[in-house]
Amino acid sequence: MSRYEQLALQLQEQISSGVWQAGDKLPSLRETVRRSGLSLMTVFNAYQLLESQGWVRSRPQSGYFVVPVLQAAHYSLPLQPLQPAETVDINAFIFNVLQAGNNSDCVALGSAFPDPSLFPQHQLSRSLIRVARQLSSANTDVSLPPGCADLRRSIAQRYAAKGMEISPDEIVITSGALEALNLSLQALTQPGDWVVVESPAFYGALQAIERHHLKTVAVATDPQRGMDLDALAQALQQYPIKACWLMSHCQNPLGASMSTAHKQQLLALLTEHGVSLIEDDVYGELYAGLVTPLPVKAWDNTGQVLHCGSFSKTLATGFRIGWVAAGQQAQAIQRLQLMSTLSTSTPMQLALADYLSAHHYDKHLHTLRRTLEQRKHIFYRAIKREFPDVVRVHYAEGSYFLWLELPTDCCATELYWRALKAGITIAPGRMFAAGEQYRHCFRLNVSLPWNTVSEAAIKQLATLIDGQLALV
Template sequence: MTRYEQLAQQLREQIRTGVWLEGDKLPSLRETVRRSGLSLMTVLSAYQLLESQGWVRSRPQSGYFVAPAREVARYVSPQQLLQPAETVDINAFIFSVLQAGNNPDCVALGSAFPDPSLFPQHQLSRSLIRIARQLLPQSAGVTLPPGCADLRRSIAQRYAARGLEISPSEIVITSGALEALNLSLQSLTRPGDWVVIESPAFYGALQAIERHHLKAVAVATDPQLGMDIDALAQALQQYPIKACWLMSHSQNPLGGSMPTDHKQRLLTLLAEHEVSLIEDDVYGELYAGLTPPLPVKAWDSEGRVLHCGSFSKTLAAGFRIGWVAAGKQAEAIQRLQLMSTLSTSAPMQLALADYLSSHRYDKHLHTLRRTLEQRKHIFYRAIKREFSDQVQVNYAEGSYFLWLEMPEHCCATELYWRALKEGITIAPGRMFAAGEQYRHCFRLNASLPWNARSETAIRQLAALIDEQITLS
């Protein structure tokens, strides 16, 4: 961590804890230089970093001031803590939405992926070309489960850097995180079993439950803190739960991350009921701040947590490379993979292993996290400026999603189809639940560059929402 990043972190914590309140003027650059002993350039860089992250605002000839607090939503609308569903039928709706919005000319505010221009495409291409030149016919064998040994070692080394002892033999390379999650669910359940998911939930979880003919208990999920642990305890008491599927960091679609004490309580509770956890951590590398959060897997001493990750949200969406640190389930998942997709692309695995060996990934992630936070704050400010005051916006640190809640009489699915005619996509709340409880909510992707197209799209959405509010 550089000195200016250390200073920025110190000031950020002071703002969080109330040392500096909204509108307060921070110490001047010269005063901070005198107090800290740092150079003027270091102090200026720290203040500029805080400004780019939305913590402070600069005023010409006046200095830096604490920015207005970002809106923090609690539970999204009054909702039942538990929402059981013996039948999940969502895939047809999700398919229709995703297919209709699959137009490269649209402003993709509904996309689940970051702006692809933020990925190191030239470096990845060089790795892919280098591997293609070296690839021998017999190299195809590396694609058989559990996958490329060099790539699994690189992933294990990244776990080790965060203090997690995970052997490469526990890691299974998959065709994206969704395959890792599906295989994990399949290894733990049988048709008719009950599974705990979040409410609202990542739509891939709902599709997997439908595909495998499972029953779901959706547990209330806080936009800032993640799944309600007390409600989870109630679900475990009332239903014969076989598995729990959740996102511990930057939950999709809400954006919140579980605090450390919640993660520990969660694992203890699941252990008491002998329930395994499928931890979907595809956004774990896109954290806010300077310290990477530990996944629930970090406290797992019994092999109860199947930790699933991916490079699709951080490095190369089109490579479709994910993995699961499956522990004692690793062999079962390999057998299931062999019967379904058989293997994961050998060139893509080898190219990623080559790129990771260059040690450029962490530098890329540092830049990516900073850019995503800057862009999200710009989108947030534009939405607060253009949208009706009746629209609530949840801003959670990390990742690149904003979750919006319109008045309950509005319909985000109708908004989706009307926006699509204007060349704009959103992700309507109906995608994230088995029922209709989030029909008035939607998710926005704030990773896109802020330009004339983005600004126009936000204004058009604001006008369409105003029409719904007025006419409904």
Template structure:
């Protein structure tokens, strides 16, 4: 197998970690490394550029590349003794492992929670930002305080109205992505020690937010096919004094499940009857594969008890971190909390999104995106079904970009995660989505990631299809298990 530039970069990174090359030392020149690895100088240069981008080395004019100071060069005695992790944070070390692995040059980060950036209109967004920066001569354009840019909030309100949902501009607050919208909403509704209804499995961001706010979870099961168990939800409301409920109405992360249309009014009325406000996490609602967008739970809210949270990160601009919450009567509380925490959302990002929406083409982009995600889902499902054991099951959501795979309970998908890493592939093990190990035999797969990449000179044909690669790795691991393979 021919050497790829990523292999060289990882090898040098490992050498630095093992202190073969110390901080300030010069690593082999491009010519030396080219001769050593028997590859072209261009391949080595790409590896060195990757190391520089990752912060491991720095280029010095006419001198070469030198090892930069890095956290792992600090002597142990320099570091203060850290406080012991809480049980939840210790349990979710897996979260940090998966996130790190998915951002360290992994070729196929199927474990990532972020969509494939190639799916987004980055050139059009770039033009929108250029227009914004040319026109933003007034100082106020660079400091937009909560609740956010009026123009963007108006455009969001118009999108609600087109769905038949009346949301006033005054109840919309722009946030730093959906996670801030959700966190601020939860903080506005609770006090430390309160109980909050969440889903099981739950997006790990929910678990981390509850940990940070010192809240106690009351978990209600989600079935990958039928969505949340409403009878269990009712039982939880009767059995516990809860202060809030956090649900994903559409294309749940990680299972891909949605609340059935007929059950949505019942969920809202059930919570309203118990006077429990609902934080609706609807960040994937625009990514539907059906003829029309599923109605948010907010559409059935007659008492103002639903705080609807959305984001542009999942379908338009992942790196911009622009989300919002339609908070109803809780808007002022959330606005005040944001003012004393993050203060505001980056003005250029807000103005760029607003400019892009005004130019038109957003809905056309969404149609193309949904078509691509639907096609990729079918491709991934076909390959998974060909290699999974007879006892396994795979969710088939009607939108979003996650698949939930359930294997036999004697398989720990943390082992599967480790087995796939040498191939440049990641998955999200089920251990990320609960603190009690009940989903350790499951894993989440990000189907937005294109399994086929542009062929590089260092790749051979067999390496160019990431879906085949993950199928092979899965098949090998499962064949070694006592579970019969199809």
């Protein structure tokens, strides 16, 4: 074994024994050289080896940090890899949960949105002011589909920076990603059709399926790898599937991000069966690491992938601006939009186009991703420290969610109501499935700043969980 491999093994053992914990910064290269007596190149190779094996992650100009130990191997996959449902009836439950937790005084660990203080409010305000000063009767008219040309060009340029050729003409601006996703689903299906979703799934997908009177097959999804492709193949064989709706990056609620190979295999499988993909990629810009992952749309040569994005999770929640790169479905989606919402807010579209033209967005995203990663590490460590050992915490790289499992005889919905009385919200697992299979799970938003309030909330949740465990 070479010297750098010996050093890497020594550091691995220290991480495994708890000397270095998730989120900790390892000693600098030069400090390790001084302590070990090894050459700088030997230490550098050891750190590089640790990073390639997934033990640490480097941050530019910051050093090497320990990556949280993942627990995908312990995930309780559904007993049935496929969960078909001819009817979905979940909107009333979701409405009640979201309305009950709609209190600004609560610690919003159940929120679907990142901490709004992380957004560039002042820069966005300046863009709005500039746009307001330039408004005239010519550009205050309703911006009919497909939406503001400047904004569509800016989005197309961001695709081009990833090596993707997406014309502004196939991009339709929508009132948030949820409208983009609903319109895409409506363009591809008729009432009574079968649609594939993830299990667990983003509750907005389930609400859309209920609204459009569709049937669904939920396919088992892993917190690290994403949708089970063997189970998907089985669904495509057994049911007349018309569309597949999934998140390829930082899946909500699990956090899973698909590998490149997984995305390509998924697309090949759907292509073989002639099934269109609605790719919900609202968290795509919140990836971890230095390499920008490509969406499934990057390998789409037939126009069967409708790629949906949004600025709500990365830039401006209240602007409610999303889009769909719809390919051959662009005209159909524009017609559907004209019959429903008519158009998306013109001033908001112009303000975002102004902001993007100033080239601040990538700098903001870099800072946002790093802050979210740091906060996620802090919350993860606190939860592992405070929560009972029987609670499984699933950590996936990127975004700002943690997925937690209580023992199967516990009910996370009961925990939700008890936490709400204590001024804390969580997202119970019942929100993410048509049935009861995730009743013992819940999702936490860990984008909040770590302070006395958030620390007290985590300790209070731990106390509530202890109390619930004592009753089962």
